[in-house]
Amino acid sequence: MTADAVTAPSSRKLGLKSSLKRNRRWALIMSYGFLIVFAIFFLTPPYYMIVTSFKSDAEVAHMATNPWIIADGVTLDQYKLLFTQTDFLIYFKNTAIVTVCVVVITMVVSVLAAFSLGRMKFWGSSILATGIFLTYLVPDTLLFIPLFQIVRSLGLLNSYWSMVLVYPTLTVPFCTWIMIGYFQSIPKELDEAALIDGAGHMQMLLKIFIPVALPGIIAATIFAFTVSWAAFVYPMAFLYSSDQQVLTVGTVTSLIRADVYKWGMLMAGALVAAAPPLVIYAFLMDYYIAGLTAGATKG
Amino acid sequence: MAEVALRNVVKRFEEVEAVRSIDLDIPDNELVVLVGPSGCGKSTTLRMIAGLEEVTSGEIFIGGELVNDLPPKDRDIAMVFQNYALYPHMTAFENMSFGLRLRKFSKSEIRSRVEHAARILDITDLLNRRPKQLSGGQRQRVAMGRAIVRHPKVFLFDEPLSNLDAKLRVQMRTEIKRVHQKVRTTTVYVTHDQVEAMTLADRVVVMNRGRVEQIGAPQQLYHHPKTRFVAGFIGSPAMNFIPCRLEQNGVEMRVRLSDAIALPVPEANSARYRSAIGKDLIFGLRPEHITEPRRSECNGGREFIVNLDVVEPMGMETMVFFALGDTEICGRVDPASAGSPGQPMRVYANIDHMHLIDPDTDLIL
Numbered sequence: 207m208t209a210d211a212v213t214a215p216s217s218r219k220l221g222l223k224s225s226l227k228r229n230r231r232w233a234l235i236m237s238y239g240f241l242i243v244f245a246i247f248f249l250t251p252p253y254y255m256i257v258t259s260f261k262s263d264a265e266v267a268h269m270a271t272n273p274w275i276i277a278d279g280v281t282l283d284q285y286k287l288l289f290t291q292t293d294f295l296i297y298f299k300n301t302a303i304v305t306v307c308v309v310v311i312t313m314v315v316s317v318l319a320a321f322s323l324g325r326m327k328f329w330g331s332s333i334l335a336t337g338i339f340l341t342y343l344v345p346d347t348l349l350f351i352p353l354f355q356i357v358r359s360l361g362l363l364n365s366y367w368s369m370v371l372v373y374p375t376l377t378v379p380f381c382t383w384i385m386i387g388y389f390q391s392i393p394k395e396l397d398e399a400a401l402i403d404g405a406g407h408m409q410m411l412l413k414i415f416i417p418v419a420l421p422g423i424i425a426a427t428i429f430a431f432t433v434s435w436a437a438f439v440y441p442m443a444f445l446y447s448s449d450q451q452v453l454t455v456g457t458v459t460s461l462i463r464a465d466v467y468k469w470g471m472l473m474a475g476a477l478v479a480a481a482p483p484l485v486i487y488a489f490l491m492d493y494y495i496a497g498l499t500a501g502a503t504k505g
Numbered sequence: 506m507a508e509v510a511l512r513n514v515v516k517r518f519e520e521v522e523a524v525r526s527i528d529l530d531i532p533d534n535e536l537v538v539l540v541g542p543s544g545c546g547k548s549t550t551l552r553m554i555a556g557l558e559e560v561t562s563g564e565i566f567i568g569g570e571l572v573n574d575l576p577p578k579d580r581d582i583a584m585v586f587q588n589y590a591l592y593p594h595m596t597a598f599e600n601m602s603f604g605l606r607l608r609k610f611s612k613s614e615i616r617s618r619v620e621h622a623a624r625i626l627d628i629t630d631l632l633n634r635r636p637k638q639l640s641g642g643q644r645q646r647v648a649m650g651r652a653i654v655r656h657p658k659v660f661l662f663d664e665p666l667s668n669l670d671a672k673l674r675v676q677m678r679t680e681i682k683r684v685h686q687k688v689r690t691t692t693v694y695v696t697h698d699q700v701e702a703m704t705l706a707d708r709v710v711v712m713n714r715g716r717v718e719q720i721g722a723p724q725q726l727y728h729h730p731k732t733r734f735v736a737g738f739i740g741s742p743a744m745n746f747i748p749c750r751l752e753q754n755g756v757e758m759r760v761r762l763s764d765a766i767a768l769p770v771p772e773a774n775s776a777r778y779r780s781a782i783g784k785d786l787i788f789g790l791r792p793e794h795i796t797e798p799r800r801s802e803c804n805g806g807r808e809f810i811v812n813l814d815v816v817e818p819m820g821m822e823t824m825v826f827f828a829l830g831d832t833e834i835c836g837r838v839d840p841a842s843a844g845s846p847g848q849p850m851r852v853y854a855n856i857d858h859m860h861l862i863d864p865d866t867d868l869i870l
Binding site: 393395396398399400401402403404405409413414417418420 | 555556557576577578582583584586587588590591592593594603604607608651655
């Protein structure tokens with residue numbers, strides 16, 4: 207009886223331990239399994255694009271070849287043609303100018319707006335904050351009609367500067383909303399400490415709030431960048447000449463002529479167009495994670 | 506270095522009156538502790554001195570200057586917050602020097618001030634660390650350092666030890682006292698912990714429901730409370746309050762606690778109590794004045810037998826709890842003479858330290 211009483215709990219404990227270990231191993235196997243499935247799912251289209259962009263037109267058009275491999279040798283012709291025979295570089299330049307301007311405008315406006323709405327209590331501040339988010343809920347497929355009138359009355363139709371004007375209607379509300387959340391999560395004693403230390407509101411924003419909310423600011427920047435780099439409806443509606451066009455619309459309109467698809471160049475163009483967001487993500491993600499984990503471990 | 510004065514200071518949040526007409530004079534270099542239960546208005550008072558809350562009415566003077574309309578940065582004060590409020594992206598050095606940098610001090614002056622404060626607080630080795638790399642106690646030191654380097658007229662502490670564990674709290678309490686002795690500056694310290702108030706303060710301000718109940722040196726408040734609230738709030742365990750009746754039996758004045766127990770009032774007090782004879786009052790006696798009978802103190806009529814409900818050994822002494830009528834009473838006895846729960850025990854009431862409270866006014870007679 208006593209021997210039983212002594213051994214039973216310890217063996218039960220052992221069983222528990224091994225089942226815990228088994229559970230953990232299962233969880234690991236499952237997560238790797240799903241990760242591999244998702245990785246294949248998401249990497250297949252880019253792989254297909256890369257393969258196609260390095261093929262010759264003849265190979266792309268040849269129905270008998272395997273679309274997943276390059277059989278006739280790697281060629282850079284599609285890229286050469288894209289850069290020399292089309293206006294792709296003009297689209298790229300236009301997109302870059304528009305995006306940089308939009309990101310700068312968005313961040314300045316939404317950081318200031320979020321700081322005042324999130325940290326300074328004034329009459330109507332919470333209604334304003336909700337109102338800003340509500341404007342984001344109106345889709346651009348509806349907004350472009352009234353915006354068309356506005357852009358035309360400003361004489362900006364068919365000018366990429368109109369994009370600098372209209373993209374912030376998409377980016378500012380959402381970025382402000384993200385930033386309000388970030389600013390509100392910062393303890394109020396921090397601004398009180400800064401006030402007592404002698405900081406004014408602008409110093410408080412620049413020296414305390416922006417550095418502390420950097421992860422949120424980076425998230426908002428990535429969002430603004432992605433939206434203005436990839437927007438399609440507005441340039442489609444407001445821009446029509448090639449010298450003012452941006453990447454998304456320009457690539458498609460110049461490389462699809464009626465029912466003739468220049469697949470090789472389309473894929474090359476799409477890949478080159480996707481490069482900057484990729485680089486920005488990779489760079490900012492590192493910074494973002496570094497910012498989050500700085501000083502997290504005890505020295 | 507400056508004195509602080511509050512004149513009829515009132516703070517109203519919409520309908521709620523958080524602070525009701527406070528008058529307070531804090532001389533230069535004094536450490537005053539505002540103490541009271543939560544919601545008593547102590548933190549609001551401190552925040553009004555800091556300039557973080559506007560004053561509804563009344564006047565606040567720092568160094569003789571009316572500061573009601575001055576922003577916090579122009580009041581020349583430094584504040585230490587409950588949650589430290591260190592800037593998370595700055596090192597300890599940058600945190601401490603932030604105020605000086607904003608005020609455009611020279612680099613050498615900043616360095617020497619920060620290093621001096623770091624030496625006082627023993628954090629010289631931690632200056633390059635960020636707040637996340639510091640323990641709670643170290644963060645609190647950095648927060649104090651940030652206040653010290655400024656050489657302000659007044660230090661304000663808002664419950665600075667509440668976030669620390671019990672052991673560290675005691676350690677930091679001593680540290681704060683040591684720092685105040687080294688850096689003599691007028692200090693206003695807010696806490697809800699009466700032990701902290703007693704140990705730190707030159708003078709304690711006991712607040713309740715937005716009013717000042719009593720101001721005095723710690724020992725004065727302990728031994729001569731003016732109201733029932735102060736008597737109950739200061740001291741741990743709290744003072745025992747027992748309903749009683751004051752009787753005159755010939756020449757002897759007695760406090761009747763129950764049918765069986767009537768304690769003789771010390772002669773020194775009897776003149777003061779004469780007007781209350783025959784009235785229902787409240788008898789107050791601290792637990793340390795209810796002990797086992799001691800030979801040197803034995804005095805007729807001050808002993809009675811009780812049935813122990815709970816016995817709590819504390820090591821150096823033992824707490825005993827027993828019922829007297831409907832009231833639970835706590836006594837502090839020698840561990841050797843403490844009985845067991847359910848057993849009778851003879852206890853001695855040292856009523857030289859008794860208080861009588863008028864239940865209508867809650868004032869001590």
